[in-house]
Amino acid sequence: MLNTLIVGASGYAGAELALYLNRHPHMNITGLTVSAQSADAGKLLSDLHPQLKGIVDLPVLPLENVAEAAKGVDVVFLATAHEVSHDLAPQFLAAGCVVFDLSGAFRVNDPAFYTQYYGFEHQHTDWLEKAVYGLAEWQAEAIKQAQLIAVPGCYPTAAQLALKPLVDNQLLNNDQWPVINATSGVSGAGRKASLGNSFCEVSLKPYGIFNHRHHPEISSHLGIPVIFTPHLGNFPRGILETITCRLKAGVTAQDVAEAYHNAYQGKPLIRLYSKDVPALKNVVGLPFCDIGFAVQGEHLIVVAAEDNLLKGASSQAIQCLNLRFGFPETQSLF
Amino acid sequence: MLNTLIVGASGYAGAELALYLNRHPHMNITGLTVSAQSADAGKLLSDLHPQLKGIVDLPVLPLENVAEAAKGVDVVFLATAHEVSHDLAPQFLAAGCVVFDLSGAFRVNDPAFYTQYYGFEHQHTDWLEKAVYGLAEWQAEAIKQAQLIAVPGCYPTAAQLALKPLVDNQLLNNDQWPVINATSGVSGAGRKASLGNSFCEVSLKPYGIFNHRHHPEISSHLGIPVIFTPHLGNFPRGILETITCRLKAGVTAQDVAEAYHNAYQGKPLIRLYSKDVPALKNVVGLPFCDIGFAVQGEHLIVVAAEDNLLKGASSQAIQCLNLRFGFPETQSLF
Amino acid sequence: MLNTLIVGASGYAGAELALYLNRHPHMNITGLTVSAQSADAGKLLSDLHPQLKGIVDLPVLPLENVAEAAKGVDVVFLATAHEVSHDLAPQFLAAGCVVFDLSGAFRVNDPAFYTQYYGFEHQHTDWLEKAVYGLAEWQAEAIKQAQLIAVPGCYPTAAQLALKPLVDNQLLNNDQWPVINATSGVSGAGRKASLGNSFCEVSLKPYGIFNHRHHPEISSHLGIPVIFTPHLGNFPRGILETITCRLKAGVTAQDVAEAYHNAYQGKPLIRLYSKDVPALKNVVGLPFCDIGFAVQGEHLIVVAAEDNLLKGASSQAIQCLNLRFGFPETQSLF
Amino acid sequence: MLNTLIVGASGYAGAELALYLNRHPHMNITGLTVSAQSADAGKLLSDLHPQLKGIVDLPVLPLENVAEAAKGVDVVFLATAHEVSHDLAPQFLAAGCVVFDLSGAFRVNDPAFYTQYYGFEHQHTDWLEKAVYGLAEWQAEAIKQAQLIAVPGCYPTAAQLALKPLVDNQLLNNDQWPVINATSGVSGAGRKASLGNSFCEVSLKPYGIFNHRHHPEISSHLGIPVIFTPHLGNFPRGILETITCRLKAGVTAQDVAEAYHNAYQGKPLIRLYSKDVPALKNVVGLPFCDIGFAVQGEHLIVVAAEDNLLKGASSQAIQCLNLRFGFPETQSLF
The missing domain is CATH 3.40.50.720 (NAD(P)-binding Rossmann-like Domain)
Incomplete structure (x- = not known):
């Protein structure tokens, strides 16, 4: 003990x-x-x-x-x-x-x-x-x-778990920065009285555009620049990140799937989606980071979800x- | 002007x-x-x-x-x-x-x-x-x-609109006090920072049991004692009150319906329900007080709903x- | 195993x-x-x-x-x-x-x-x-x-846990039926498509007034008549019941506290409140039934909360x- | 009449x-x-x-x-x-x-x-x-x-109102497609019974990735390709779109502000934000499209909000x- x-x-x-x-x-x-x-x-x-x-x-x-x-x-x-x-x-x-x-x-x-x-x-x-x-x-x-x-911070955990396999396998076109749109529950702001977090004032809204502290944490650990836009959502907990990337020419959905598979095979707290996509509901109260993705041409959209207070x-x-x-x-x- | x-x-x-x-x-x-x-x-x-x-x-x-x-x-x-x-x-x-x-x-x-x-x-x-x-x-x-x-106060408006026709027509058994269970949206607490009203802390919960200031406002204007139990609900606005009364022996559902009809005929901001029951959703953003009721034997349940910031x-x-x-x-x- | x-x-x-x-x-x-x-x-x-x-x-x-x-x-x-x-x-x-x-x-x-x-x-x-x-x-x-x-059913569990110590100790005035106002999360309606349970239609609303099946389950096991009014609330899970009772003449808050203490001492899944009152948030995702109460004169209000899918x-x-x-x-x- | x-x-x-x-x-x-x-x-x-x-x-x-x-x-x-x-x-x-x-x-x-x-x-x-x-x-x-x-469709209204002044003034770098991340309330799915829209199943979640019908409506009217990712949010109504664009070299925040000002001066139902950013709460129940933006280097983030059932x-x-x-x-x- x-x-x-x-x-x-x-x-x-x-x-x-x-x-x-x-x-x-x-x-x-x-x-x-x-x-x-x-x-x-x-x-x-x-x-x-x-x-x-x-x-x-x-x-x-x-x-x-x-x-x-x-x-x-x-x-x-x-x-x-x-x-x-x-x-x-x-x-x-x-x-x-x-x-x-x-x-x-x-x-x-x-x-x-x-x-x-x-x-x-x-x-x-x-x-x-x-x-x-x-x-x-x-x-x-x-x-x-x-x-x-x-x-790690709550936003950086999901962002890095989603992007690191792509970066490490050099699948991304570096001319275009990944666009990370993230929405967090209100508990991310901590347990305290504030008008902005009061029940009647909360609604879906971006904040900290271009200047949230988690931005450099994400970039410095991944080693690439990103665009990170956090939002406050009208729910107590959970984070959903929708990340839009440009793939290098020739990179396929199969390459992306393999990168994730190789990175997270045997990792019990990462759940890769081969059908459907992650949803906030699936992770709230649970210690997982869920990751799904879709490819169209050179465009890749990765969706990652976690409980900000747990895996985050x-x-x-x-x-x-x-x-x-x-x-x-x-x-x-x- | x-x-x-x-x-x-x-x-x-x-x-x-x-x-x-x-x-x-x-x-x-x-x-x-x-x-x-x-x-x-x-x-x-x-x-x-x-x-x-x-x-x-x-x-x-x-x-x-x-x-x-x-x-x-x-x-x-x-x-x-x-x-x-x-x-x-x-x-x-x-x-x-x-x-x-x-x-x-x-x-x-x-x-x-x-x-x-x-x-x-x-x-x-x-x-x-x-x-x-x-x-x-x-x-x-x-x-x-x-x-x-x-x-009038938000809770008292709905409570009195629901009960006054019954009291004035002497339909209630005075031995038993009407039980007013009321749930209000968080805006009832005003626009201010407080831990209790922060998004993560709000959930359905009674408060001010036996000592809310709206209690004597209701009783003194109706002229009868009541039991009033307010609750905070997890929504920004609206009030729903479920009021349980004992009717005098011999009073029928028809008597109750007539009392409401006579009181509110031609009153454009009271909506009486002859089927279904009032729901919070029906009144939020609108200036009405909705009233419905059901009778079983000597028991009467009246449901009243309003927007606490509007009709309230x-x-x-x-x-x-x-x-x-x-x-x-x-x-x-x- | x-x-x-x-x-x-x-x-x-x-x-x-x-x-x-x-x-x-x-x-x-x-x-x-x-x-x-x-x-x-x-x-x-x-x-x-x-x-x-x-x-x-x-x-x-x-x-x-x-x-x-x-x-x-x-x-x-x-x-x-x-x-x-x-x-x-x-x-x-x-x-x-x-x-x-x-x-x-x-x-x-x-x-x-x-x-x-x-x-x-x-x-x-x-x-x-x-x-x-x-x-x-x-x-x-x-x-x-x-x-x-x-x-037991979800509503009956909370109602009986709240009322049984009072009934068994003969603390209640039988002339007046306990008024059980209960609000349940939408999961109580089961996992199925229905317009009434769709996200845009749900709001706080009573239903099944005087004719919900859990009513006789409560009454028959307690052995007393009750008035039971269920409501649908705008949350996925949890039940809060606010129960208004008339005490026998002479029964004190101390008598009520003792009845609860004696009934639930050593029962790990009943949490008695000696200060504050139960709130939905405290029980969602947890296997407890929380019980609190307040007395004023002959009137007693008991508040019970549980997760309808768990303790319920x-x-x-x-x-x-x-x-x-x-x-x-x-x-x-x- | x-x-x-x-x-x-x-x-x-x-x-x-x-x-x-x-x-x-x-x-x-x-x-x-x-x-x-x-x-x-x-x-x-x-x-x-x-x-x-x-x-x-x-x-x-x-x-x-x-x-x-x-x-x-x-x-x-x-x-x-x-x-x-x-x-x-x-x-x-x-x-x-x-x-x-x-x-x-x-x-x-x-x-x-x-x-x-x-x-x-x-x-x-x-x-x-x-x-x-x-x-x-x-x-x-x-x-x-x-x-x-x-x-127009609900998503396309906000997307076009946000992007058209930029496109018409040729402020965008065409090598990089605008990334439109949009979140809509559940009423967007219409008034009908469905398991996916039932209260307990709804949570923040992307859907229709790369294949939503509003995508070609947006692209064809704007005359440029875009990446459009809709999400379902846990609220009845409203749409928030966060749009990430690459500006042409040399384009400044002032240029962007002027483009919006020139386009929407005298338009009573477009509200341009010069401080803070649009939030869902500000538009629900109202006929406006709210637009705000921020620039950092060549990156531009535009935020547009509307009520999907109203301006949408x-x-x-x-x-x-x-x-x-x-x-x-x-x-x-x-």
Whole structure:
């Protein structure tokens, strides 16, 4: 049994982590924390997330002293804002914990990235170098050795899982950037009061056009430029991405199918569609990324769907945990 | 043409008022205001409510001096909180305006009501006495003479329209209180950021059990005790009320039908159902209150539906305006 | 390991059963069937319910010969219409299977009930007598011995769990019938094409007033008359019931709390609320029934929530299975 | 006053037409019809669409004899399937009616289009030639003279309104096809029972990839190839299209803004966004097409939103009517 601490347990991803870890046969939740300033400090997790009543009734305690909190803890999940993860991760790492960070703080191994897109100077470039990007299907070997796993963002997970087999097999015409149209449920904005996320104000709408932080995360990991347009949808959770690409001359639907097959054969959490197409409904509440595609001439449309809180956050973190510690990859995930 | 000012125009009811008044052939919107402290002050109404772009693009100005704001204004709509209406209404009335107040500040002609349920001492008992309760189908004559019309609350409108014909015809067994189960869309909570009204948190749920402010409004105007249980529903607007009553021995379905028929014959904004039952969908965006019922033995179930922002607020205010000034009752309402 | 067959696997309850049974450590799904006439026959379960892709990819076969289908099968789940269950259950029982029937065919141990409310003469009164009503928290001992378990209807489960402690402790004033206002998600209507359940037509609306089949199921098992008014809500799943009761003179909130405490202490799938109230969101996707209440004078309002497909159908069936075979009561349920 | 007949009044677009025509000061609804085979024949329109109760309570009669039905009728709206419109329009035209056809039967003035995309040989090529495509902002002059107006499809209206100013001003790089990602509400599929459109089955999902009939309608009218990917969204009405284009080298955001400004200055039903972006919520229930855009380097993203049943069908038909008969363009539209 590994002892585990969830930092930032009051958010939506934190609640999902608690649910998974509670049913994981090798994990023991020893603590849940939030910022000492949070109004949630001291409450039961199941008061914040009543669906967890009777499942995880532990209190969410204020995190005041990392060294203290880390005592006896094997594994830490950081479901915190990127500035918070940036500060906390090195302290938990120093205490010997294995850290799964769900924020953007360690996702790109290049300090300049943070200056440019996150607006701060990264102070832990040593850990930035050692951090392994937790795109589970592609990083399994590195994850097994890592002490710090930077779990990918919600949009980037689906985008990369959809595009990486095409890029790696050089099937795309580089003159034309893939167009990623993505729609996310409102939980992607986090658990907080805001007029824009209030029930009466939400409707289908693009946002962050040309300037969403997940854009450079996608591009830098894929190694190609893309056009990424996120939308807010009128549903609580799930992401659907419709990606329009230009194939290199001569590339066929068969080539595309093979690229996906070769990449994801034996990967239990990627579901390739040979008929019909992915739909949001198929993935909500489940740890999969579903991928389908269609080709017409040189044009390729790929459709990828996932639950933004699961494969786009918490279940991928658990998948990384399973890989890291040699548990079955899908342990406790469905 | 009457000149009109909407105070509290930034909220959902204010936006609906602007839409109706803009298409009203006898009304001229001369001003829109919000509290001087509001972050919305100075913006265009159509920036706050983009559906109004190209329809009502007037600025929402800070209300700083009532006497100034009232100059040349014939009619004022107060779509403000009850404390604000309590303070502002007498000033606009003193300036000679006809005032339609959508808050609770003047709905019950008994000062003790405010001490008990609203927690403040009413300072304008003269106006409280003169105010006419704007339940349009029942107060048409009084409305024609009134300078201050207190438009009923959203839940009370449907509840009273459903129950008043039964009470007035003494069809109910008084030993058993009518059970009003009501579900409202989230817009009933107003336009503001709150965790409880955020998209991911809203789901069907009762609230304010035994202590909602609309409870005494319903009881005091009907003159009978009731049990009123409001619920929040996962939809932006509309109210459905399912009301379970005990009939006096010997009262038949025919008696009930006649009571409704007699009460609402010739009332264009009440739609009685002789087959099927009201549904939320039928009234959203429309100024009606729909009423249907079923009887089994001594038990009667009445179903009433309305749009909480319209018949439960803004369209009823316009209906009162039409009655007050002798315009056709449904002028500009559909 | 027990071998199990799901009959009627193509519906929503069938899909949930498959998900649970797939992760149950003591169960082995050996077959899925539908009616031989069904257009779904021969397809993969995961084509009908794509969320199950990669989890349960078994074909849904036409059920042509019960004796054949029953070979080697220990446990059968009937997620079929009541007429179908009525015919099939005795055949599977004769083959020695333990049968969990999710239909209404064996829920009331009185043949007259079927003539009156289901419109057919029950042909298997011997089994009707032996069938155990699977209201799990109340029938655990009987379930352990049963060969045929009639899993309760979705509305009746919540209604009885909410009311039975009050009835058994004689807390209610019998002069006044409890008023059960219940709202169910659309999945309660089953997986089929119908105009009334199409996306654009669904909105909050009562139906089956005074004549829903679950009404007598509730009354006959509780032993008291009730008023039951079901509503269709604009959500896929979940049931919320708001129940208004009259207490006997002198009964206090404390008495009510004790009745619930005594009834459900140690029952892991009932969650009693001592603060706040149940909400639909808290139970969707989970096997619980949540219960809260409030008292004012002689009036009591009880709120119960459950997932109609889970505690109202499939998870309760699995809970009964766990009880029947001595597995932990919540095995594989969260 | 013009007498008008709505053919196919039982559908969603028909109901919207009835609502608009009822409040139009120059129009008199003299008849509503459906196919003689329809189960809706003989019912009141307000029984099929209860929101119209008290507004339009006319019966929906079986259309048996066109000559009879056309007597005394000045204007006919065909809210019928394309095969039906194909057959009926010439008959009503022969009777001297002005016909507004909401189907695809006369939208492209090229018979080959129908053979290829609609699978039938067009029998009325004379009318095909004379029909005017009712894209109101672009065809006002032609509409004024037309006897047959082919109102554009829902997706094509938004797509063309968004792209036509760019194409006409030659701002686009022709090497790269505009990528149109469009999401429509479920009402786009019509008022009918189908499993795919049932409440529990609908979720965000692409469909008709590379083969939707609106694709050639868009391309042929714009005169450029496009990639068009429609999606079904989990909302009853509205369309949002996010269109990604490549600009010609040297074209600036200012050029794009000017193209839109020049095209839509003085067009009351196009709302150009200079800040923020269109959202579905802003257009539902309203007759506008909202357009916004953003440029980064050579990449342009245009966002267009409309109500699929209004600007994408019924309100555009009324707008065409207003243009045709010299009424104010927005008469009765808001």
